[in-house]
Amino acid sequence: xxxxxxxxxxxxxxxxxxxxxxxxxxxxxxxxxxxxxxxxxxxxxxxxxxxxxxxxxxxxxxxxxxxxxxxxxxxxxxxxxxxxxxxxxxxxxxxxxxxxxxxxxxxxxxxxxxxxxxxxxxxxxxxxxxxxxxxxxxxxxxxxxxxxxxxxxxxxxx
DNA sequence: GCCAACGTTGGC
DNA sequence: GCCAACGTTGGC
Numbered sequence: 293x294x295x296x297x298x299x300x301x302x303x304x305x306x307x308x309x310x311x312x313x314x315x316x317x318x319x320x321x322x323x324x325x326x327x328x329x330x331x332x333x334x335x336x337x338x339x340x341x342x343x344x345x346x347x348x349x350x351x352x353x354x355x356x357x358x359x360x361x362x363x364x365x366x367x368x369x370x371x372x373x374x375x376x377x378x379x380x381x382x383x384x385x386x387x388x389x390x391x392x393x394x395x396x397x398x399x400x401x402x403x404x405x406x407x408x409x410x411x412x413x414x415x416x417x418x419x420x421x422x423x424x425x426x427x428x429x430x431x432x433x434x435x436x437x438x439x440x441x442x443x444x445x446x447x448x449x450x
Numbered sequence: 451g452c453c454a455a456c457g458t459t460g461g462c
Numbered sequence: 463g464c465c466a467a468c469g470t471t472g473g474c
Contacts, residue, residue: 299459299460301460324458325458325459325469326470327469347459347460347461348459348460348461349460352460406461423466423467424466424467424468425459425460425467426458426459426460426467426468426469428459452473452474453472453473453474454471454472454473455470455471456469456470456471456472457468457469457470457471458467458468458469458470459468459469460465460466460467461466462463462464
């Protein structure tokens with residue numbers, strides 16, 4: 293069982309949107325970064341646990357817990373000229389991008405802002421918090437995951 | 451295969 | 463909107 297953090301811009305697709313989707317499941321479209329793609333293609337397994345992170349928003353942070361609901365398969369938006377994720381260099385015979393389905397499990401007891409995560413010495417080595425990190429999918433260690441779940445159960449400290 | 455130019459991400 | 467950091471592209 294692996295743990296991952298995935299980033300989404302909430303104005304595009306928030307954790308609440310995922311909760312509201314049929315069966316709380318949705319294809320996770322539009323990943324156009326090779327490192328992130330390779331994680332999905334090579335390392336993600338159905339049933340892996342996901343921390344759902346909101347980026348590019350007023351208060352970035354972790355909103356909820358989801359799981360991988362399928363293995364990787366071709367992202368159909370790469371073939372769709374109408375899609376913002378269209379990739380002219382991709383074709384049915386030359387699949388460039390894959391995706392996995394994700395399923396919302398539950399919201400965290402409270403939203404965990406990035407600023408609060410940064411204050412946790414336990415998380416000092418977390419990939420999310422490293423300078424210049426731009427990956428939209430990144431591995432999370434089990435200790436990091438456990439700590440974050442526990443942190444969400446505590447009231448926010450001022 | 452180098453690397454400059456350009457594009458994107460994402461916090462602030 | 464700014465800008466640092468990083469990724470991608472393409473000429474050579």
